[in-house]
Amino acid sequence: MTARPLSLALYAAATGLLEPFASRVLRARARRGKEDPARLGERLGRAERPRPAGGLVWLHGVSVGESVSLLPLVAALGAGRPDLTLLVTSGTRTSAELLAARLPAGVIHQYVPVDAPGAVARFLDHWRPDAGSSSRASSGRT
Numbered sequence: 001m002t003a004r005p006l007s008l009a010l011y012a013a014a015t016g017l018l019e020p021f022a023s024r025v026l027r028a029r030a031r032r033g034k035e036d037p038a039r040l041g042e043r044l045g046r047a048e049r050p051r052p053a054g055g056l057v058w059l060h061g062v063s064v065g066e067s068v069s070l071l072p073l074v075a076a077l078g079a080g081r082p083d084l085t086l087l088v089t090s091g092t093r094t095s096a097e098l099l100a101a102r103l104p105a106g107v108i109h110q111y112v113p114v115d116a117p118g119a120v121a122r123f124l125d126h127w128r129p130d131a132g133s134s135s136r137a138s139s140g141r142t
Contacts, residue, residue: 012117019116026114036093036111045113045122052085052108058129060089060112066134067095071102073133078104087127 004012022044030037041048057077061067067090074086088103089112090096099109110127113119 015116016118019114019118022114022116022119034093036096039096039111042111043114043119045119045126047110047123047126049108049110051127054083054085055081055130056085056087056127057081058087058089058127058132060132060134061095062091062112062134064092064095064098066090067099068102074103074107078107087129 023040026035026040026043027037029035030040035043039048059070059073061070067088070088074088077084077086086107088099088107088109090099090109091112096109096111103109113123
C-alpha cells in the first residue's frame with residue numbers, strides 16, 4: 001500500500017476534525033434555502049432508499065451545468081444497459097430539482113455527501129457502486 005501525499009493526509013485529518021460540525025452547518029444552510037431540509041441525511045451519507053440488487057453505476061454532477069451534461073449519458077446507459085441501476089448525485093438544490101424533473105423513471109438521485117470521512121464511508125458502504133464517473137472528470141477540468 002502506498003503512502004498518501006502529506007497534503008491529502010492533512011486534508012483528511014482536517015475534514016475528520018470538522019465532521020462533527022457538519023450537521024449544524026447543513027441545518028444553517030437549510031435555513032438560508034441552500035440545502036433541502038428534508039434531505040440533510042443524504043449530505044451526511046445516510047441513504048433513505050435501499051440499494052437495489054445488481055450492478056450500480058454512480059454518476060456525479062456538481063452543479064446544474066454538470067448535472068445537465070450527464071443526461072445524455074444517463075439516457076445512453078439506460079438504453080444500452082437496462083440491467084444496471086443508475087445513481088446520480090449532485091451537490092446543489094437547483095441541480096437536484098432539475099434532475100428530479102428530467103431523470104428517467106428508475107434512476108435514483110441522491111445528494112452527494114459532504115467531503116468528510118464518515119459521511120463518504122456511509123455513502124459508499126450503502127451504495128457500493130460498481131462503476132462511477134463525474135462530469136467534472138469527463139469535462140477535462142481538475
